[in-house]
Amino acid sequence: MAEYNRVSECVGLITLRNPPVNALSVSQGIVHTMQRALSDPNVKSVVICGQNGIFCGGADIKEFGSNMTGPTLIQMIHAIESANKPVVAAIEGSALGGGLELALGCHYRIAHSKSRLGLPEVSLGLLPAAGGSQRLPRLIGVPAALNLITTGRHVTAAEALQLGIVDQVTDHNTVDAAVKFALSVAGRSLDPRRISTHPCPQQPDLDALFEEVMQKVRQSARGAIAPIACVQAVRAAATLPYAQGIERERELMATLFTSGQARALQYCFFAERAVGRWRMPSGARWDTSKPRPVQKAAVIGLGTMGRGITVALAQTGLSVIAVETQEKQLMEAKQAISGMLERGAKRRGVAPALDRVIYSQNIQAVADVDLVIEAVFEDIALKTKVFQQLSAACKPGTLLCTNTSALDVDQLASETPNPELVVGMHFFAPAHVMKLLEVVYGPRSSPQAVATAMQLGKKMGKASVAVGNCRGFVGNRMLKPYIEEAFFLLEEGATPELVDQALEEFGFPMGVFRMSDLSGLDVGWRVRKGDGLVEPGTASGRSARIRQGRRYSPLGDLLCEEGRFGQKTGRGWYQYDKPGSRVARSDPWLHSFLGAYRAQHGLVARRIDHQEVLERCLYALINEGFHILDDGIAAGPEDIDVIYVSGYGWPRHCGGPMFYANMVGLAKVLERLEHYQQLHPEVPHLQPSSLLRRLVASGSPPIHKWEEAIKKLHSQL
Ligand SMILES: CCC/C=C/C(=O)SCCNC(=O)CCNC(=O)[C@H](O)C(C)(C)COP(=O)([O-])OP(=O)([O-])OC[C@H]1O[C@@H](n2cnc3c(N)ncnc32)[C@H](O)[C@@H]1OP(=O)([O-])[O-]
Structure with a gap:
């Protein structure tokens, strides 16, 4: 799994070979090839690189279930660091996790300008336990190391150079540059290059720094244990000699390695990749369905969703026709979209893609696009009309997508002459920020249409999941019983505070009621009205809480009748200082309202844990x-x-x-x-x-x- 060659007469070149990402496997022959290089008297220095343009994606995550690879990796990296010939890492593509730890064991690091480096172990429920938590703070200082190790973020080669992680960045062939560099440093003293022998750079008021970081990490971790262990490991680097620090790193890793959280996070890593291998009940699959190329797209309806979708498409590099029939709304949308594109470009340090978007009031402007995403108001009659117009206006073969969270994709498809070209693309607000995309197929959606929507979602950087058509699709369908149970718990004696606290302690960023205040109580009210569930008035007793043959809680409807729509009205399940304010405060009115409601319906509050x-x-x-x-x-x-x-x-x-x-x-x-x-x-x-x-x-x-x-x-x- 590691190949050895001699190049330029006196440089030993070790190439990691373990497709697809050269993950470090326990059985890897790096130690063996390293020994060959060191024992060859003709070799003056060594270069380590990875095959196929990727240095190393880290330890093999698939092996975690069976083997603890940590100590083997540590020994291997230690052997590299203590070598008596300079070892240079030639970093192309990615150097992540154990891959970067391996590079930190090398005496020099040369990176390609497009490469990315990081210690993402925390996102797998682990910490960089092949010496990374001890070497990185010694190399770049405690604050920068804490940031990288606790967030797991990947840095560009340019940032890595600025931080001091790499010694040189090249735009050319990285292995050639590393070999040249290796020749230039042959024979030099290696002591200053052995990171583990350095003390951590001095940091004033270390205790205060760690306390502040720990507090921040605890808040954002929402119950995750790995970020906390990461802080503890870096603290060991800052306060203990290397050998003791490594021991602490090992102890902390041992608690994480077998934890349920690590298993969950590693499952998520593979699940995110598995959903790309979609399949439909018809037997159609990702590997047998070819997507159509999409260069030009259109978005119909420029409300909140349409604007976000337009931004996401333009940022992906597509030309977008953005259609809104009302002139005033079109102008407002243009301003808002331009603003979002400019802010996004500033954040990413690129030019804003303003000229990729063409605005129009006329739906005929979609004539030559490859794909349309309709994002008009959630009304089946309106959407049907738009789909009929689109079918007439678009060139043959244009894929018609509807952004709906609730309406029947099959029904819409049946209103068009080519139902096989119709799929749902359920974005989440704000669409240019939220990661999720549900691609909804009906029985008549063609595999090619699904493949195209899935590929576009991937290009947009979304976690795209293909799902069948049903009320609420997957996400909202499952949310319904969750919310209903929360309402029933209020009836039985709980408070919004209690329910939210339990769910937030579990790890949700917001409980049901704070979330409902944020998104607006009127949204669900409108849906329930549409379903014929809302009965205004003050009927009391048990029968008032049975609707359409099942238990129903009218609490949300009653709040809406009071004009309490949540944050936007300054009142909902909580109270807010003013409409639009975000800080939820407990509301005595709500508590007495719940008391009166229970009394009216003959409910006796009980203690709910x-x-x-x-x-x-x-x-x-x-x-x-x-x-x-x-x-x-x-x-x-x-x-x-x-x-x-x-x-x-x-x-x-x-x-x-x-x-x-x-x-x-x-x-x-x-x-x-x-x-x-x-x-x-x-x-x-x-x-x-x-x-x-x-x-x-x-x-x-x-x-x-x-x-x-x-x-x-x-x-x-
Ligand atoms: C114990 C001591 C401490 C050390 C701990 C560690 O190092 S922890 C590790 C720390 N390292 C990380 O957390 C890095 C995790 N990896 C990544 O972030 C990305 O894969 C990437 C940026 C390397 C390449 O992105 P990209 O979009 O080009 O490609 P892609 O993402 O689609 O992956 C392609 C295929 O490779 C697979 N695979 C990938 N990595 C690993 C792995 N380490 N292992 C096994 N498999 C791995 C992946 O499942 C997929 O397989 P599939 O579905 O085709 O069967």
């Missing part, structure tokens, strides 16, 4: 996830988990709802659902899904075996 909040909200959501898998709306649990982690704030270190269910134990989830269902028989979403029952009956297979088990269970039906 965090565990019940979590079980009822989360297990109801997970249960819906099992229904979705059973219905074939999502191809596998990874699809659901990626949707929840990238779009709904599910804490990544808990892996997503389905992974979480697997961790908790399917039998336990089933038992708790049965328990709550018995207490609340009028709540259908607490009725355990038959798939969950069948999985438990078949011995609760681990999550990576669910798909196989589901197929088997379906074939037995």
